[in-house]
Amino acid sequence: MLKSAAKGGKYALVVGISNYSGTANDLQYCDDDATDWKARLQSEGYTVTALLDLNATKANIESAINTLASQSIAGNEIAFVYSGHGSKGNIVTTDLYYINNSWFKTKFSTAKSTKMMFSFDACQIGAMATALNATGRVIAVASNKTIYSYDGDATMKNGVFTYYQMIGFDNLGYIYLEPDFQYACEQMTLWAKTAHVRVAPSYTDSYTGNFDL
Numbered sequence: 001m002l003k004s005a006a007k008g009g010k011y012a013l014v015v016g017i018s019n020y021s022g023t024a025n026d027l028q029y030c031d032d033d034a035t036d037w038k039a040r041l042q043s044e045g046y047t048v049t050a051l052l053d054l055n056a057t058k059a060n061i062e063s064a065i066n067t068l069a070s071q072s073i074a075g076n077e078i079a080f081v082y083s084g085h086g087s088k089g090n091i092v093t094t095d096l097y098y099i100n101n102s103w104f105k106t107k108f109s110t111a112k113s114t115k116m117m118f119s120f121d122a123c124q125i126g127a128m129a130t131a132l133n134a135t136g137r138v139i140a141v142a143s144n145k146t147i148y149s150y151d152g153d154a155t156m157k158n159g160v161f162t163y164y165q166m167i168g169f170d171n172l173g174y175i176y177l178e179p180d181f182q183y184a185c186e187q188m189t190l191w192a193k194t195a196h197v198r199v200a201p202s203y204t205d206s207y208t209g210n211f212d213l
Contacts, residue, residue: 009075010045011076012047014037014081015052015081016031017052017084019094041079056084058097080116081120082121089124117138120142126141135207139204143201148198160191162184177207
């Protein structure tokens with residue numbers, strides 16, 4: 001039985017996977033993305049659970065999401081961040097299992113929280129924005145249903161999308177998600193032109209007013 005969440009709390013789950021089973025599927029900075037988001041959310045008063053690299057198994061992620069969903073009651077603020085491999089609307093766990101957008105949708109379908117943030121820095125992850133969209137939610141995705149997202153270089157030390165999200169918060173002083181996510185989308189698109197790749201970042205805003213963490 002899950003422990004009942006106290007009302008008026010701020011709860012977050014961040015997942016970052018650079019180290020996948022074997023070596024062929026490893027990424028570079030996804031764990032750094034999660035670590036940076038953890039620090040950002042903690043600075044805003046969130047109680048943060050972090051699953052990084054080999055700890056981010058299918059079983060552990062599903063268990064942590066079940067807990068986060070149970071905390072999504074009226075009066076609580078909720079945040080979920082994922083950085084890692086994505087494929088056709090699925091996140092990919094460190095042990096190489098898919099968790100699909102329909103599963104996420106079901107888990108949060110009865111959430112009563114009216115202030116929820118989701119961010120996915122992964123390839124082909126756009127279906128999450130559609131699946132999770134509901135009143136009171138802001139959802140950022142680094143790609144659409146077919147396009148890739150990208151790790152940054154050694155100067156960024158983040159995924160490209162997350163890098164610009166952090167620049168918005170840390171360097172430009174954004175306090176609301178909407179301008180920060182808009183900035184990240186615009187800058188990732190400009191970066192892609194220089195890198196000669198295609199990207200399709202976006203965010204969905206169904207929160208009334210400005211969403212402050």
